[in-house]
Amino acid sequence: MTVGIGVMLLFAVSFVLFFLLSQRKLHQEQQKIQEQNLLHQEQLLYSTIQTQEEERKRIAKDLHDDIGSKLNVIHLGLYRLQKHTVENPEHELTIKEVSEILQDTIGATRRIAHDLLPPTLENFGLKEAIRELCDKYSRTGAVNAHFEVFRQSGRPCDKNAEVNLFRVVQELTSNSIRHGKAENILISMWITDTEIRIEFTDDGLGFDPDLIPQGQGLGTQSMFSRLKMIGASMYYDTAPNAGYKAFIQYPYPFPAL
Amino acid sequence: MIPAYDVMRFIINVTWLPVLLSLVTLIWKRRTLSLTYVVIGVYLLGTSLVNLAASIFSANRMNNLPLLHFYTLIEFIGWAFFYRVVFYDVRWIERVFWPFLFGGAVLIVGNTLFLESPFNFNSNAKSVTQSFFILASIYYFFYNFGKTDFSQPQNLSVGLINTGVLLYYSGSLFIFMFSKMLIAAHTSREDQVGFWLLNSLLTLVFQILILTSILITTNKSSRKK
Numbered sequence: 001m002t003v004g005i006g007v008m009l010l011f012a013v014s015f016v017l018f019f020l021l022s023q024r025k026l027h028q029e030q031q032k033i034q035e036q037n038l039l040h041q042e043q044l045l046y047s048t049i050q051t052q053e054e055e056r057k058r059i060a061k062d063l064h065d066d067i068g069s070k071l072n073v074i075h076l077g078l079y080r081l082q083k084h085t086v087e088n089p090e091h092e093l094t095i096k097e098v099s100e101i102l103q104d105t106i107g108a109t110r111r112i113a114h115d116l117l118p119p120t121l122e123n124f125g126l127k128e129a130i131r132e133l134c135d136k137y138s139r140t141g142a143v144n145a146h147f148e149v150f151r152q153s154g155r156p157c158d159k160n161a162e163v164n165l166f167r168v169v170q171e172l173t174s175n176s177i178r179h180g181k182a183e184n185i186l187i188s189m190w191i192t193d194t195e196i197r198i199e200f201t202d203d204g205l206g207f208d209p210d211l212i213p214q215g216q217g218l219g220t221q222s223m224f225s226r227l228k229m230i231g232a233s234m235y236y237d238t239a240p241n242a243g244y245k246a247f248i249q250y251p252y253p254f255p256a257l
Numbered sequence: 258m259i260p261a262y263d264v265m266r267f268i269i270n271v272t273w274l275p276v277l278l279s280l281v282t283l284i285w286k287r288r289t290l291s292l293t294y295v296v297i298g299v300y301l302l303g304t305s306l307v308n309l310a311a312s313i314f315s316a317n318r319m320n321n322l323p324l325l326h327f328y329t330l331i332e333f334i335g336w337a338f339f340y341r342v343v344f345y346d347v348r349w350i351e352r353v354f355w356p357f358l359f360g361g362a363v364l365i366v367g368n369t370l371f372l373e374s375p376f377n378f379n380s381n382a383k384s385v386t387q388s389f390f391i392l393a394s395i396y397y398f399f400y401n402f403g404k405t406d407f408s409q410p411q412n413l414s415v416g417l418i419n420t421g422v423l424l425y426y427s428g429s430l431f432i433f434m435f436s437k438m439l440i441a442a443h444t445s446r447e448d449q450v451g452f453w454l455l456n457s458l459l460t461l462v463f464q465i466l467i468l469t470s471i472l473i474t475t476n477k478s479s480r481k482k
Contacts, residue, residue, distance in 0.1 A: 001431055001432075001435045001452070004430075004434075004435075005431045005432060005452070005455065008427040008428060008431060009424070009427060009428045010426060010432055012391075012424045012427035012428065013424065015395065015398070015423065016398075016420050016423060016424070019398045019402065020407075021401070022402070023402060023407060026402075026403050027406065032401075062472045181393060190401075247261035
């Protein structure tokens with residue numbers, strides 16, 4: 001009887017212990033697989049973003065250098081043709097119409113190329129690109145966008161980081177206009193020797209963060225992925241009818257020399 | 258050295274503490290309880306009342322073994338309902354539950370009426386029901402293996418009760434299985450007390466596990482509120 005009791009108790013205890021240990025091991029393995037999947041997805045997203053940027057750059061370059069310049073040559077040819085055309089009002093009118101359409105096409109091509117990759121960002125950096133973005137939106141009358149830089153450092157920033165920070169600001173502005181119906185946007189920027197900080201504020205509709213959690217939309221997801229990719233962080237503060245505030249912090253990956 | 262019988266009496270008395278705490282907590286938090294804990298509450302109340310009656314019988318030097326027969330029935334119904342609620346999504350259990358419950362109850366009562374006198378140990382019924390509890394708890398572990406995250410309070414609390422069921426009934430299976438035989442063999446009280454001491458120790462552990470489970474689940478419900 002004593003042996004029976006002992007065996008049964010030993011069986012029960014070892015069964016429970018075996019279950020707990022195996023369960024823990026299984027969970028650890030599942031967690032590991034989940035982490036690997038997450039990492040893989042993250043890497044996939046990063047490479048998608050990077051490919052997207054490279055493609056944008058290539059298309060913008062092709063549009064500007066190839067199609068744009070060829071359209072200019074056509075325009076020049078048309079101008080010369082117009083000069084040499086014998087006086088025929090019908091021909092003159094047609095050439096004038098074609099010339100106008102061509103000028104619109106050249107303008108549109110340039111605009112598309114600029115939207116794909118603002119040359120200001122390439123040539124003058126993030127600060128000027130954001131300034132240009134604000135000016136552009138203000139000029140269209142869609143929103144009253146203000147931009148201010150509080151501190152500046154001469155330290156050059158990584159181009160890849162600049163492009164991603166710019167895209168995030170672009171997405172935030174676009175969201176404020178499209179979803180937030182904001183009338184005023186204020187973008188403040190601090191550039192120090194160790195980091196870039198951007199504060200984005202609008203007076204739009206805002207939203208309840210509990211109902212729409214962070215990173216749910218595709219655009220928002222892409223913003224967070226871009227920031228994570230460059231080692232930056234963002235948090236936001238919003239409430240229904242209380243506008244939207246976002247704080248972005250990009251610490252330079254290594255200290256200034 | 259303290260006699261084993263006194264130690265056993267002390268443990269039995271101490272066991273009332275987690276039982277009462279469990280009952281008070283369950284009554285206090287009755288509005289937030291899940292069905293699993295309603296079943297546990299009813300089971301604890303029923304078995305506590307029978308145990309109380311058994312203690313009174315024992316104090317008055319009356320044979321309290323008829324109460325053990327009744328206790329076996331309550332115990333069987335209580336745990337059967339507990340596992341029915343725990344395995345609410347298992348189809349085959351849903352199908353066999355009522356016939357099983359009815360059949361089990363008839364066997365326990367039939368055993369008392371025709372096989373084992375109510376004034377003696379009901380080793381047959383006890384062994385069968387305890388084996389069923391052991392099997393049910395093992396099935397619970399198999400069923401949840403890899404599927405349930407026991408770091409979650411609601412899963413951990415049910416897991417603790419199930420661990421208690423496995424430990425207690427595995428340990429006490431042989432005690433009840435051979436209790437009738439021990440009496441028949443006129444084994445002295447001193448020789449038997451060791452087994453009953455172990456049984457009381459296992460009961461205490463079981464009741465502590467049930468109390469811990471109740472505290473975990475009620476604490477979780479309060480925080481959610």
